[in-house]
Amino acid sequence: MLQEFEFLGVLGAITLTIPVVTLIIAWLLRPKKPNPAKQETYESGIKTIGDTWVQFKAQYYIYAIIFVVFDIEAVFLFPFAVALRQLPLYSLIWAIVFIVLLFDGLLYGWRKGALHWN
Amino acid sequence: MPFDPSQIPIVQIVFFVMTACAIGGAIGVVSSPNLFHSALYLVLSLFGVAGYYVLLSAGFLAVVQLMVYVGAIAILILFAIMFARRLMGQGENQNNQQWWLSLPIVMILFAVLVGVVNTVSWPVSGAEPTGDTVMELGHAFLGSYLIPFEVVSILLSVALIGGIFLAREKVEAEEA
Amino acid sequence: MQSLIDWVLSFQNPWLTEPIVRLLSHLVFAPIVAVAAPAALIILTWLERKIIGRIQNRLGPNRAGPFGLFQAFADMVKMFTKEDITPANADRIIYNMAPGLGVISSIMTFAVIPFVPGFLGADLNVGLLYIVAIGGLGTLAILMAGWSSNNKYSLLGAFRVVAMMLTYEIPMVMTLIVVTMAAGSMSMAAVVEAQSGMWNVVTLPLAFVIFFMAGVAEVGRSPFDLIEAESEIIAGFHTEYSGIKFGMFMIAEYVHMFALSFFAAVLFFGGWQVPFVDVSSWSGPIGSILGLISLLIKVFSFVFVMMWLRGTLPRFRIDHLQNFGWKFLVPVSLFLVIVVAVVIRMFAPGSDVSVAGPLSGLVPFGEWVALLVANVLVVVVSLFVVSRVARSSQDKGLRAVAAIEGVSAK
Structure with a gap:
């Protein structure tokens, strides 16, 4: 197991240097002439109005919750998928029950309009 | 004595790097005045824990840790922060009136944990897992642990319905 | 990769123990992967501009180098030297x-x-x-x-x-x-x-x-x-x-x-x-x-x-996109998981009777045909359900989905 992750470690270390080296080269090459007008927040050429904090749609949050639940469901389904060919038939039925139960949750959300984007 | 490269304790070095991530991240979570930074430190800490799983030859758990915590729960936490707080706030006050109460509790908890770590004999096996661990997990999920497996499904649907129900109120308040 | 490692190990050099050789092979291969992927960008950006150019009846980049091949390098210099x-x-x-x-x-x-x-x-x-x-x-x-x-x-x-x-x-x-x-x-x-x-x-x-x-x-x-x-x-x-x-x-x-x-x-x-x-x-x-x-x-x-x-x-549009994802792709993919699981289990080979699927004699050709049929069936059933539900429901999102699918929802 460790052997298989060794390569990831080496690749990760090398990949980590790529953005660092790129930023350093760019820092050496590029002009640096900051001035206050340049560093203002961009807002189509006018002065920024108010705070950046805009009304955050709660819909995003609902999607994130549903996403987390289905992500965890997938984690449980992957071992099932690997072992599928060797499992007894009743296991298959239980796995389907597992999926259908979650699908019910999704249907509830659908009925409540939680999936709908306005 | 000639230098023998196979004696480099790679596992120990990786362990220390991962511990630095996990503990450094954890300290960052509680000490950073900015909530967004705290959440990112949490990601670092969870990443360190994923490294532990790799060292323990639990590759599946390591990847799941990355996928669920970094890919999903961290995003949810970040959304929740932006949902509830003003952005780029000048930092939260890190103490409140009850800080003196939490101090002894934390001390006691720490003492208990140190006691537990020292008294329990931790069974350690140097053996590598045999066979395909994911396959074994699949057999376990739908064999001896079938009932917990189904309970997980119910738990997840309850979480889903509960989450939708609570967040829905906010949506309706927004639309009204 | 393993054969390469075995080849090096065959020298019996006391320095080249198995973990060292493996690490060396990583150190050779990892930089190739790490650099080749961004380097492919040079071709990809050029291809993208050329193809989009042809689609829009333009020539695309044609000044820097033959056929504009060096455009990516020019862009790179620009990126690096910009403030x-x-x-x-x-x-x-x-x-x-x-x-x-x-x-x-x-x-x-x-x-x-x-x-x-x-x-x-x-x-x-x-x-x-x-x-x-x-x-x-x-x-x-x-x-x-x-x-x-x-x-x-x-x-x-x-x-x-x-x-x-x-x-x-x-x-x-x-x-x-x-x-x-x-x-x-x-x-x-x-x-x-x-x-x-x-x-x-x-x-x-x-x-x-x-x-x-x-x-x-x-x-x-x-x-x-x-x-x-x-x-x-x-x-x-x-x-x-x-x-x-x-x-x-x-x-x-x-x-x-x-x-x-x-x-x-x-x-x-x-x-x-x-x-x-x-x-x-x-x-x-x-x-x-x-x-x-x-x-x-x-x-x-x-x-x-x-x-x-x-x-x-x-x-x-973002609402179409979200509704299409949640109200069509997610349910259909869950449905597909169930159907494919059943088909594959039916054809599972095995010596043990309790393990073998009832149709295990038909592997592999029967399994391929059954999977293909099952996939087509899922498509047909999903489109049918969408059109029926969209017709009767007030759900605007679903109607939009049906419109994207080309299923009439009158």
Whole structure:
């Protein structure tokens, strides 16, 4: 197991240097002439109005919750998928029950309009 | 004595790097005045824990840790922060009136944990897992642990319905 | 890779013990992967401009070098020498970290791709899950960029993109489960081996279509390019980025798109498999070279299709996009998982009677036909349900979905 992750470690270390080296080269090459007008927040050429904090749609949050639940469901389904060919038939039925139960949750959300984007 | 490269304790070095991530991240979570930074430190800490799983030859758990915590729960936490707080706030006050109460509790908890770590004999096996661990997990999920497996499904649907129900109120308040 | 290690070990050199040789092979191979992926960008950006140019009746780049081939180098010089402005209100540290994290996450996905028979970086037994996990880092990078810029458009763009990525990741993961069931393993190498008889795209066409759609959305390319809906949110989450940091987001996007093409080829088009020829049984390098060429032809076909889509399709509206994802793709992919699980279990071979499927005598040809029929059936049933529900329901989102599907909902 460790052997298989060794390569990831080496690749990760090398990949980590790529953005660092790129930023350093760019820092050496590029002009640096900051001035206050340049560093203002961009807002189509006018002065920024108010705070950046805009009304955050709660819909995003609902999607994130549903996403987390289905992500965890997938984690449980992957071992099932690997072992599928060797499992007894009743296991298959239980796995389907597992999926259908979650699908019910999704249907509830659908009925409540939680999936709908306005 | 000639230098023998196979004696480099790679596992120990990786362990220390991962511990630095996990503990450094954890300290960052509680000490950073900015909530967004705290959440990112949490990601670092969870990443360190994923490294532990790799060292323990639990590759599946390591990847799941990355996928669920970094890919999903961290995003949810970040959304929740932006949902509830003003952005780029000048930092939260890190103490409140009850800080003196939490101090002894934390001390006691720490003492208990140190006691537990020292008294329990931790069974350690140097053996590598045999066979395909994911396959074994699949057999376990739908064999001896079938009932917990189904309970997980119910738990997840309850979480889903509960989450939708609570967040829905906010949506309706927004639309009204 | 193992054969290479064995070859070096055969020298019996006391210094070259097994772990050292393995580490050395990593140290040779990892930089190649880490540099080759961004280097492919030179070809990809040139191809993109040329193809889009031809689609729009233009010539595309034709000044720098023969056929404009050196355009990418000119762009690179431009990116490096441009002033790089950090807005005064930005969170400097996170602002500078975000593009790097995006690049890292997109390059790291290449670690598990089997390029030729028996040669891939890390043959994880959780390879399919790994690509999802590493993709999560890219999502995080976008959120970091959007937040740290402290700009309304950046933040709004980041929210929209992340919400879209979350939506389309679920159907994508479900199709990965389908592929896992067909191969009986999550290792990428095993997935390719399992397709030696028949490619997954033939037996699981619906899974492929869902995977590719969700993948294009994940990568954020047209028609899912809400990332840079210029007419609505300026440039999305990288509005404030300039110079090389903007360039790094570009690199991340193209490498990600390249990786997606590799995944589509490996998971559904047999990876390095050549039709009717078993290259893995050939000894010597010719089989490997043929395999690599076969893989690259498939990969560049997908790259071409994605550019073609960008040249011809208009952008999705965000409400259509979300409703299509949640109300069509997610239920259909869950349904597909159940159906494929049943079919594969029916054909499962085994010596034990309690384990063997009732139709196990018909493997493999019967299984292929049954899977194909099951896929078509899922498509027909889903479209039928959508049209029926859309007709009777007040759900505007579903009606829009039905309209996208071309199913009449009167």
